[in-house]
Amino acid sequence: MAKRKAVVLQNECVACGTCVKTCPLQTISIYKGMFAEIGSKCVGCGKCASVCPASVIMIEEVQA
Amino acid sequence: MTKTKKWYDYMWIISATYLILGFFNILFAWIGLLCFFIPLLLAIFGGDKIYCNRFCGRGQLFDLLGNKLHLSRKKNIPKFLRSKWFRYGFLTFFMLMFCNMLFTTYLVFTGTNSLKEVVTLLWTLRLPWHWANHSTTVTPWVAQFAFGFYSVMLTSTVLGLITMLLFQPRSWCVYCPMGTMTQLICKAKYAKEEAQHTCHVCTTCNSCNSCGNQRNCEVTYQTEEG
Ligand code: SF4
Ligand code: SF4
Numbered sequence: 125m126a127k128r129k130a131v132v133l134q135n136e137c138v139a140c141g142t143c144v145k146t147c148p149l150q151t152i153s154i155y156k157g158m159f160a161e162i163g164s165k166c167v168g169c170g171k172c173a174s175v176c177p178a179s180v181i182m183i184e185e186v187q188a
Numbered sequence: 189m190t191k192t193k194k195w196y197d198y199m200w201i202i203s204a205t206y207l208i209l210g211f212f213n214i215l216f217a218w219i220g221l222l223c224f225f226i227p228l229l230l231a232i233f234g235g236d237k238i239y240c241n242r243f244c245g246r247g248q249l250f251d252l253l254g255n256k257l258h259l260s261r262k263k264n265i266p267k268f269l270r271s272k273w274f275r276y277g278f279l280t281f282f283m284l285m286f287c288n289m290l291f292t293t294y295l296v297f298t299g300t301n302s303l304k305e306v307v308t309l310l311w312t313l314r315l316p317w318h319w320a321n322h323s324t325t326v327t328p329w330v331a332q333f334a335f336g337f338y339s340v341m342l343t344s345t346v347l348g349l350i351t352m353l354l355f356q357p358r359s360w361c362v363y364c365p366m367g368t369m370t371q372l373i374c375k376a377k378y379a380k381e382e383a384q385h386t387c388h389v390c391t392t393c394n395s396c397n398s399c400g401n402q403r404n405c406e407v408t409y410q411t412e413e414g
Pocket of ligand 1: 137139140159
């Protein structure tokens with residue numbers, strides 16, 4: 125099965141931090157108040173994508 | 189999901205209390221200036237949006253209403269509401285209205301106009317609010333500013349509540365003028381830092397991205413942002 129990972133459209137992210145609070149693995153951080161950055165621990169659960177008020181997180185398949 | 193709550197996870201109580209207090213005594217509205225200055229100072233000196241990310245009581249309040257009380261439809265926000273022109277446009281409009289409010293206060297200060305005991309909702313609806321003015325001891329402009337500032341806070345809360353119901357709980361955060369402003373400050377601050385930055389890999393980085401290492405060389409971010 126292909127691995128999944130969250131990807132942020134950083135140019136449209138409003139850096140609100142809603143995703144940071146939601147991620148069960150606490151692997152998201154806000155980079156210098158500009159946009160969200162997904163950390164390496166991401167398992168692609170999609171929780172962040174479902175709460176993002178700007179809808180700028182996509183869950184994408186990544187090659188293993 | 190057993191994250192321990194920190195003290196700053198209860199800031200929503202302050203936000204709710206603020207709105208209630210203003211109903212009884214308008215002078216409490218002055219406290220709201222903290223929601224203006226704290227995020228700005230944290231962005232200017234700290235270079236991040238820690239206020240939005242951690243402390244913003246309003247965001248927490250919308251989160252609670254939308255998620256805990258299931259009041260939100262949790263739909264995607266329409267694309268135009270999250271577009272840059274809307275966000276920057278709303279910020280501009282908001283600041284203009286803010287200046288207008290300051291001017292009204294100034295007119296009361298100079299005695300040109302008399303104090304109006306109304307809270308203006310959505311910049312148009314004038315709600316009677318005279319019961320909240322017990323301020324015979326303060327000069328009229330102090331009360332006028334309080335009425336004006338409370339109007340700003342109530343209006344933005346109402347807008348936030350509407351988008352909380354219609355879209356995601358924290359939809360307000362997408363077009364919140366303070367959030368937009370602090371993000372702009374952070375971006376400007378970062379651009380300034382980057383202008384002085386020298387790459388570790390090449391001596392003169394022209395953002396070619398051939399190093400492909402965003403971790404070591406943050407310059408690559410600039411090309412994405414541009
Ligand atoms: S929730 Fe969405 S808009 Fe907010 S910081 Fe995360 S990715 Fe950005
Ligand atoms: S997809 Fe899940 S694990 Fe990955 S960043 Fe989002 S919430 Fe965290």
